[in-house]
């Protein structure tokens with residue numbers, strides 16, 4: 238295992254997934270732009286570090302989003318090496334905590350102790366809600382009006398909105414009948430989301446904000462704002478089954494159904 | 507426990523006149539139909555249009571839809587017919603049915619206008635479930651196309667090896683935005699739906715204080731509160747300690763560890779089964795808060811009234827409150843009724859009523875379902891036939 242060696246690049250680019258093609262910020266694994274935030278992995282219970290390169294034109298504040306670790310300010314063009322503590326197995330959040338950095342979506346997931354040679358198969362869902370107007374404000378250098386009502390009009394899984402969620406091999410769960418898989422879920426949005434699984438109950442393996450729900454078997458799973466959660470799915474029937482936010486305003490793109498936070502589980506017989 | 511009323515008998519109008527001639531000829535098996543011309547009434551009496559489901563034998567749709575009850579282990583054949591002008595489905599939320607019966611257009615089947623369908627599934631797990639339409643779900647759900655499903659055990663245990671209880675109390679939370687229901691065609695964009703009516707079993711505010719809505723208990727006879735949400739809001743039930751509440755199940759599965767709920771959060775689509783065994787003589791309410799999912803503001807608090815059955819003095823009953831004969835061709839009578847208001851199937855008040863000494867003259871009225879309010883406080887449904 239070579240965990241702890243990778244770097245994180247703060248990049249600015251265009252999110253062509255949305256018709257507005259807003260300018261956004263992302264955490265990428267290299268200096269090459271990707272519309273999707275990179276998901277980072279670490280072994281359980283081992284401290285490590287992470288190299289962060291700010292390729293953006295403004296300064297940003299980076300943090301492991303656990304409420305304990307102070308943000309680290311990184312100036313444009315600077316590189317910082319940050320320590321990651323030893324963490325128990327689970328799904329965590331990391332990213333930029335300055336207004337522009339979080340408002341433009343530079344937030345991702347840290348998977349700790351979940352990769353174990355592909356068995357069980359691991360999928361991930363970075364959930365987020367977006368208001369096009371807020372993104373336009375941030376990218377034009379002005380803070381959105383804090384008194385304006387938040388009216389999110391896009392909802393994403395791994396920075397994809399349905400139907401393109403089905404083209405992302407992590408957002409689409411494709412498994413064989415009888416397989417067990419894990420799904421790492423993080424909510425980076427400004428509101429809670431609640432995922433409903435058609436066809437299956439899932440078991441909550443880890444949760445940072447709802448630890449009392451660990452071990453519960455659920456078909457409808459709230460993922461609170463700021464939450465990292467790990468779910469286990471046993472694919473005990475074949476077929477194609479939707480998974481979607483059951484706050485149904487979130488299964489839309491710019492107000493049109495179906496869209497947004499909607500993907501599928503495909504179980505091959 | 508005969509005093510416990512299932513509080514699902516919410517009056518809703520439907521223009522199901524097409525069904526009226528065969529209303530009482532309809533035989534088993536029961537069949538659900540979908541309709542797009544119903545009404546629910548706000549506490550002030552204002553009608554709000556709804557879409558929904560009802561029993562074919564009843565001929566009207568309700569908000570919420572009829573409670574479906576099955577016994578654990580049953581192989582269910584749920585018959586459905588859609589006479590309405592748009593396609594609908596039934597998604598059996600939480601019952602983990604197979605793809606063919608999942609009620610999702612595209613991966614399952616749609617039931618188009620004039621079509622019949624049967625949904626087949628096994629009720630393997632006891633618990634609290636939901637059903638709703640999955641066509642343009644954001645809209646069809648907020649219009650009212652949802653109901654609760656209970657899978658129970660004949661021995662009144664919650665699950666194998668679980669606690670026994672005396673009675674099921676289905677409590678379905680939901681909400682709607684009046685402007686959307688008044689103009690569903692003009693309701694885009696869907697992401698700005700912000701509910702402004704917050705309901706428990708389709709009712710809110712003073713409606714929940716009506717005698718028939720109060721949940722009565724007898725000390726030592728636990729009630730199973732079947733809490734489920736089809737709301738767009740996050741519901742938080744604030745359990746008073748006197749209810750002695752214990753949460754046993756969520757989403758149709760026993761919990762690995764029981765807990766005593768204080769503020770029980772119920773997100774859209776979630777269900778909880780909570781047993782209560784309140785203190786003897788308790789008469790109070792279980793406040794249920796509706797919080798916006800978007801900006802975390804408290805939108806409304808609706809109260810479930812719970813009372814020791816020993817405290818309830820018999821209400822003076824209207825004799826023949828249902829009215830007779832019903833269905834009727836020419837007259838319908840409510841003994842001792844002094845004053846009456848009537849709405850037709852489209853929620854429009856019927857003017858110039860011929861009403862004297864409890865007798866309403868309906869000769870010449872269009873066939874169909876009507877709702878009458880007797881002496882300003884009791885609503886009843888009646889049907890005019892050919």
Ligand SMILES: [Cu+2]
Nearest residue numbers: 594639641646
């Ligand atoms: Cu429908």
Ligand SMILES: [Cu+2]
Nearest residue numbers: 433599638775
């Ligand atoms: Cu559902």
